[in-house]
Amino acid sequence: MGSSIAIIITGLLALVAGIIAGKFLFAKNTKQKLDEAELQSQKILADAQTAAETLKKEKLLEAKEKFVQLKAEHDKEVLERTRKIGETENRLKQKEVSSNQKEQNLDRQTKEIEGIKETLNRQIEVVNTKRTELEKHQEEHIRRLEKVAGLTAEEAKTQLVESLKQEAHTQALSIQQEILDDAKQKANKEARKIIIQTIQRTAAEQAIENSITVFNLESDEIKGQIIGREGRNIRAIEAVTGVDLIVDDTPEAIVLSSFDPLRREIARLSLQRLVADGRIHPARIEEVVEKTRRQIEEQIMDIGERTVIELGIHGLHKELVRIVGKMRFRSSYGQNLLMHSREVANLCGIMASELGMNPKLAKRAGLLHDIGKVPDEETELSHALLGMKLAEKWGENPAVVNAVGAHHDEVEMQYVISPIVQACDAISGARPGARREIMQQYLQRIKDLENLAVAFPGVEKAYAIQAGRELRVIVEADRVTDNDSDKLSFEIAQKIQTEMTYPGQIKVTVIREKRAVNVAR
Secondary structure (H helix, E strand, O other), X not given: OHHHHHHHHHHHHHHHHHHHHHHHHHHHOOHHHHHHHHHHHHHHHHHHHHHOOOOOHHHHHHHHHHXXXXXXXXXXXXXXXXXXXXXXHHHHHHHHHHHHXXXXXHHHHHHHHHHHXXXXXXXXXXXXXHHHHHHHHHHHHHHHHHHHHOOOHHHHHHHXXXXXXXXXXXXXXXXXXXXXXXXXXXXXXHHHHHHHHHHHHHOOOOOOOOOEEEEEOOOOHHHHHHHOHHHHHHHHHHHHHOOEEEOOOOOOEEEEEOOOHHHHHHHHHHHHHXXXXXXXXXXHHHXXXXXXXXXXXXXXXXXXXXXXXXXXXXXXXXXXXXXXXXXXXXXXXXXXXXXXXXXXXXXHHHHHXXXXXXXXXXXXXXXXXXXXXXXXXXXXXXXXXXXXXXXXXXXXXXXXXXXXXHOOOOOOOOOOHHHHHHHHHHHHHHOOOOOOOOHHHHHHHHHHHHHHHHOOOOEEEEEEEOOOOEEEEEEOOOOOOHHHHHHHHHHHHHHHHHHXXXXXOOEEEEEEOOOOOOOOO
16 A cells, blocks of 8 residues: 555656646747647556556545646646747847848948948049149249249248238337327327417517627727736636636627626626726726626525515525526526526416316426526536435425426426426427527537438438428338338337437428439430
C-alpha cells in the first residue's frame, strides 16, 4: 500500500512537474509539442489511474479535477501568449518594412549628397581657376598702374593715406573754426553790447608818445644865455635834470630830449623860470631845478588826489595816490598812462555793474592795474608783478592785488574781477585810435607780419594793410587748393597770436586766383 501511494504520489508529482514545465516553456514550443505534452499527460494519468485503481476513488476524482483545472488555466495562458507572439511578429514585420524604406531613403539621399559634393568640387575647382586668373590680371593691372604712375603700390598707398590725413586735418580745422566762431558769437552776445556801450561812454583823448619836447624862445639871443660861457650852463642843466639839450639852427627853439617824460617836464618848467628870471648860471640852475622838482611832486599828488576823487575811490594809500599822479607823465604806445588807467577804471565799473558785481572794487583794480609802469627805482620784474607787490605792500584788497598781477596772465586769476580788468585793459589799449607806435617799431612790426606769412609754403606775396590790422596773403594757385586756403588762413592767424605782440586784432585773408594768359601775335 505504501509503495502504491508512493507510486501515485510520484505520478502526481511528475504530472505537476510536466504541467509547470509546459507553463514556462510553452512560449518556445509549437502547438504540436503542446499536444504531445497533453498525450503524455493523459498517458501518465492513465498509468496513474491504472496504478491507483486500488486507491480510493475520491483521490482519483480530486486529482482529475485538479488536472482539469490546471489544463484550463494552461490553455488560457497558451492562447494569450500565442496572441502576444502574433502581435510581436506583426510589429517586427512592420519594423522590417519601415527599416527597408528608411534604408532605401538613406541610400537615395546618400547618392544625392554624393552628386552635390561632386558638383561643389567641380565649382570650387572653377572658382580656384578663376581666382588664379583674377590674381594674375590684378597683378598685371597693378604693374601697369605702377608703370603709368611711376609709383609702387606701397608708395601710392602712403600718398593716399597722407592725402586722407590732410583732408581730415583740414576738415577738423574748419569744424574747429566754426565751433570757435559759434561759441564766440553766443558767449559774447551780451558782452558785445556792454563793451560797445562802455567804449562809447568812456573814450578819452590820448597824448602822443615822444621822446622830445620843444621849448620855444622869444628870440635866438636867449640861446646864448642858456648855453653860457664855454657851455657851462647847458652842462649844468643836463647834469641836474638828466635831459639832453639840443641847440641847433632851429629858430627860436631848443629841443629837450629824454625818454623820461617827468624829467623833460622838470627841465621845461625850470628853463621857463630861468628865462623869465633872466639869471642863468649853475648855482641858480640847481636851485630852480630843485624847486621845480618839489613843485612837480606836489602837482603829482594833486593829480592823483583829483583822479581818485573823480572816480569815487576812497581809502587809497598816499603812496598809491602819488603813483597814480605820476602816471600822468608816462605814456605807452602813444597812450597816456593816466588816461588809460582812468578809462580802464570806468570800463571796469560799468561792466561790474552790468554783471551785478561791486563796481567800486572793480574801479579800484582798473585804476591800479598799471602802477608797476612807474616805479621809483629800476627793477627786473614785469610791471604786472611789480604792481601786484606795490598794491600788496600798501594794504590793498586781495582781489585788487590779484587783478593787478593777473591782467597779463603772469599769475593765476583767483577772483571774478581779474578777467574783467584784463578785458577792459585790452579794450582800452586796442580800440582804434587809442595808441600810436614809434615809427621804427611800427615799420618793424609790419615787416615781421609780412615775413611770417611769406614763410609758409605756397605763399607768393603778403601785404599788411590798414596799419597792420589786416594781412592779405596771395598764394600760388598750382600749389595751394581751396581747402588748403582755409587751413593756411587758420594756421597763419594761430602763428601770429603765438609769436607776435600787437594792439587790437589782425584779420588774415588768403587770396587764391587762377589765371590763364595767352598773347595773340
